[in-house]
Amino acid sequence: MKREIIVAREAGFCAGVRRAVQLANDSLEKESGKKLFSLGPLIHNPSVIEELEAKGMSVLGPAAEEKELSGLPSNARLLIRAHGVTREQYDLLQKNGIDILDGTCPHVIAIRKIIERAASEGEPVVILGDKGHAEVTGLLSFAKDGTVVSSVEEAAALKFEKPFTVVCQSTLDSATFEAVKNEILKRFPFAKIRNTRCQATEKRQTEALALCGVCDAMIVIGGLGSANSNRLAEICKSSGKETFFVTDPKNWEPDDLRPYSKIGVTAGASTPQSDIDLILGKLRALV
Ligand code: SF4
Incomplete structure (x- = not known):
């Protein structure tokens, strides 16, 4: 084929x-x-x-x-x-x-500065992201009064009576950001919401979705512990496209890709070019 x-x-x-x-x-x-x-x-x-x-x-x-x-x-x-x-x-x-x-x-430092400014003005901070993720834990420590929320349901349980600042983990997907933003603004029109997703995340996620629209199957290459790689895989899966999340390129075999004629390949922000090349070599050798 x-x-x-x-x-x-x-x-x-x-x-x-x-x-x-x-x-x-x-x-x-x-x-x-x-x-x-x-x-x-x-x-x-x-x-x-x-x-x-x-x-x-x-x-x-x-x-x-x-x-x-x-x-x-x-x-x-x-x-x-x-x-x-x-x-x-x-x-x-x-x-x-x-x-x-x-x-x-530098992008994480920029988010930290927003949090420090809010803290210096006595404002609570909400961080939208994965609880326990190193970036989120680090950012949270710079807030005087900080809360982490991971979902619309958790945002719905927030209680505030005065202005507060909302930032998000750099690798958050836009659908989650928008859904939580809308939930927060519905209840707290005074919330100061900053979209702090980084450009690298934005570009990778947007392009992955575009590839899902034109390919039969998607391959996402990235580490199991990589938040941004996991999000790329989730985004591809939620588009309905058959998605293969490859976490161990050396030992991965492409046999399951045999039925597909148009395959999209993307990789998380911590995936080296050598891993991408390895996967491409295996795909190209597939008969
Ligand atoms: S994904 Fe990369 S560019 Fe974006 S915040 Fe993390 S390290 Fe920085």
Whole structure:
């Protein structure tokens, strides 16, 4: 069967992830006197982490505590991943005099600034996103009075009598954002709602949906722990298109794609080009 494969233009590493990986590589390759640690897995991709570990980076738990941090060697340098960290973690790192390499994505920093401004004005903050996700946990720590909501149902249970600020996780999908925004505005016309989805997310999700409209099946490549990859897969599935979420490109076999003649391929923001190429090679070899 003649098979057409369409790859999304916006697939794979976003600017924030690229920057964090570049910071790691620069430190590992150019600063031999330093021992690099990342606070949590730098990105949600095992093969990239393995490569960085082979060059000398060590990965600490995302919630490394004082005991662990104060036990780091004197030449330690600690890389903060694109999700950022909590205010308490920043304070702890500074208190322990740790050399920090801050890979927090500039977009996450911009959301944090909105929250800090609201906090300084005594306003509560609602963060729309996944409870427990590192970006959300980090952002929440900068609010004085913060709440996380993940759904319209949770938004319907909010209680406010004065203005409050609403932001969202950078990787949220637009349908959830709009639905929760409408629910909040219906009950609280005084809410100050900021759409803080990042452009990388916006472009990947919009393009994935467009591909769903013209393809017979979709492949989404990304790590299991990657929020934005999971959302891409959910968006494709909810369009009704047969969707294959590939989390382990090396061991993935394309046999189930055999019946499809037009296949769309996209990838989350933490998926390296090498994983995309691997999948494309397997698809093209499919007879
Ligand atoms: S997905 Fe957006 S916010 Fe997250 S690292 Fe990439 S550019 Fe930054």
